[in-house]
Amino acid sequence: MSEATGRPQFQPVLRTLLGDGLTVRFRASGCSMLPTICDGDTLVVEPVDPASIRRDDVIVVETPGSVRAHRVVSEGDRPNGAFILRGDALQVPDAPISPEQILGRVAEVKRDGRRRTVCGPLVRARAFLRRSLVAVRDFLRMHGDGLKGLVAETGSVSPPKNTTIACIRKLPGQSRES
Secondary structure (H helix, E strand, O other): OOOOOOOOOHHHHHHHHHHOOOOEEEEOOOOOOOOOOOOOOEEEEEOOOHHHOOOOOEEEEEEOOEEEEEEEEEOOOOOOOOEEEEOOOOOOOOOOEOHHHEEEEEEEEEEOOEEEOOOOHHHHHHHHHHHHHHHHHHHHHHHHHHHHHHHHHHOOOOOOOOOOOOOOOOOOOOOOOO
């Protein structure tokens, strides 16, 4: 999520209000946290002690010229206490964030007048599914022509030799070999 309002004074005002212990509400912009946070959602952000931040929390941090709300994927376990964040819709984590860059924790997301959860197993599963679909889409964009050629040559979509395929779940009526 890039800077929430695009106004240069937003970042220092946000830091001051949260630093004074106030809860802040503002509109999100960007799509890096889809489907958890959509462009235009209202974020309710509360002050947070960096020591209380845990994996899967969605926190608001400041980086040069922007404010981001991303999910914690690794909590302050480095020597300098840095956190690793990643947007739910992104494949690659952000650069490490120091505790000084943390402004607050997203307490809730409001969309169409309804409160949305930002943490929990369902949210993590949705984020994983979205990242997986993005990875498959990107793979097909890069290698789609090769797959079309494979189907044209063999008449099937069988993988080339020496390709490992993991069967995640057997579908009803499907043999183990397929």
